[in-house]
Amino acid sequence: MSARIYQRPKNAMQSGKALLDQWVLEFAPAEAKKPDPLMGWAGSGDTQQQVILRFPTCEDAKAYAERYGIEVEVHATPPRRLKIQAYADNFR
Template sequence: MTARIFQRPKNAMQSGKALLDQWILEFAPNEARRPDPLMGWPGSADTQNQVNLKFASLDEAKAYADKHGILATIHATPPRRLKLQAYADNFR
């Protein structure tokens, strides 16, 4: 079983920063998605794809993966850079 550990990204539609400190362990798909013969919707028999585990810290997520023998890759969050700009800069 392989998985990836990443920090929850900020929602682009809202300015709030709630739940950004959570780390998520998400399993990689084991089989490809294929269209359903009746409806044509994509799907698979892999139920691990639906599982997202949330942790308070990166260390907790790593410890869980190590305890259960999950090969996890960690995707670090890039640092946030603020572009400070005054309203008057729009009229230069």
């Protein structure tokens, strides 16, 4: 069983920074999804894909994974690059 740990990214549609400090542990798919013969929806028998755990820090997520023997891959948060721009720059 493997999983990945990452920090929640900010959605392009949101301006606030609430819940961005949470770290998420998300399990990797154990089997491929296959189409349902009747409806055509994608599905699988893997229920671990539905589990998403949230932690306040990366260390807490790593400790949880170590406690239960889960192999994890930690994805570091990319640095935020702000493009400082004034309203007057639109009219140059």
